[in-house]
Amino acid sequence: MHAEQVASAENNSSLETVAKLSEMLSAKTETAINQIDHINGETQVLAINALIEASRAGEAGKAFSVVAEEMSRLSRKIVDTTDKLRKESRGAISELKNIIKMQATNIRGIRLSDLALTNIDLIDRNLYERSCDVRWWAKDSSMVSALSDRGNDSREMASKRLGVILDAYTVYFDLVLCDIDGNVIANGRPQQFRSQGTNQRNTQWFESAMNNASNDQFGFQAVHRSPLVNDQMAVVFSCCVRENCQSNGKVLGVLGTVFNWEALAQEIVNKTPLSKEEKSNSRVCIVDDKGTVLADTEGRILEDSIHFAGQGELYAMKKGFVMKKYNDNDCCIAHAVSTGYETYSSGWHSVIIQKLQSS
Structure with a gap:
């Protein structure tokens, strides 16, 4: 169990204890006041009976009548x-219950926003590594040779090299190498994904790489169904392959790395540490600025x-929560x-929507 889960469990347990004590205090206070009322009711009957008897006694009962009237007062x-x-105790206990409810709400919101931050942090850390991968592999000599020589042997060598990389990095569907016109000339899994011969010039990943000034970029x-890998959900990172493997050299083509998005994102949202009951009442998502769902427990x-x-x-806000109506x-x-x-x-948002149980 994570440290924040332990702390949350302890806080929830403490709040539940305080809530139970407040209920017990409310019941005991009400019982005590009712007992006082009962005793006082009997006292009032005695006082009335005493006044009646004093009246019957005439002059001899005057002194007793004074005592009976004082008892009545x-x-x-x-x-x-x-x-x-009764009014003050009910008010105080009601206020205590409101405070407990507010504290429980704050604990819930803080915990869920912490979990949301963990989710997006895990995704960004992983995608950072992917941005490093493509810049490193774009400098591979076999990529440069395949784009410089334009011979079948060098292209086959590039595909084999990409296949070796894929064997070590299972987070990718495929790696594709394009010439300067956007034509795919090699890929790491040619038997599985027949992308060679397709043109990627108008894709966002190809265009954005070609617009970069150096291989430091x-x-x-972003998340899309990529035709490169039979329309599976993917994120593609790309980088220019340059002459002599130099960061600012002449552009020869573009290397694209087709990342298996669902294997990362769905794993993260589905394994968000929530109890079984919470999971049944919660939706965990990653969304972009437009609200488009990029990962989702649903x-x-x-x-x-x-x-x-x-x-x-x-x-x-960088992190926070609200209590709102949703659906x-x-x-x-x-x-x-x-x-x-x-x-x-990534600039994306991590969101957890949890239904509130009626009290």
Whole structure:
């Protein structure tokens, strides 16, 4: 169990204990006041009976009548006092319950926003490594040779080299090498993905790489169904292959790395450390600035978008939560924005929507 889970469990346990004690205090206070009322009621009957007997006794009962009237006056004061005590105790206990409820809400929101931050941090750390991979592999001599020689042997060698890389880096569907016109001339898994001969000039990942001034930069295409890998969900990183493997050399072509997005993102959102009960009431997502769902415990990647009242204000915070209606349910909506890792930041949002159970 993670440290934040342990702390949350301890906080929840403490709040539950305080809530139970407040309920017990409320019940005991109410019982005590009711007992006082009962005793006072008997006292009032005695006082009335005493006044009746004193009246019958005439002159001899005058002294006793004074005592009976005093008893009656004290009884009325007790009624006023118990009424006041009942109102004040109920008010105090109600306020205590509200404080407990508020604290429970804050603990829930803080914990969920911490989990949201962990999710987006894990994704950005992983994608940072992917941005490093493509810049490193674009300097591989076999990539330069394949684009310089334009012979079948060098292209086959490049495909084999890409295949060796893929055997070591199982997070990728495929690696593709394009010439300067966007034609795929080699890929790491030619038997599985027949991308060779296709043209990628108009794809975002190819264009963004070609617009970079040096190999210190990289191109990118966010979550999409990539035709390079039979329309599976992918993220593509790209980098120019340059003459003599120099960072600022003449551009010969572009290397694209087709990353298996669902294997990372779905694994992270699905394994968010929530209890079984919480998971049944929660939706864990990664979304872009437009609200488009990029990862989702409900499995609606690119098919849904997340929008709710106060979204702009919440998204403006690095981390936080709000209590809002979502799909007609009272929910705690927790959020964290990507803070980035090293030189990389996706800029995406991590969101956890949890239904509030009625009390």
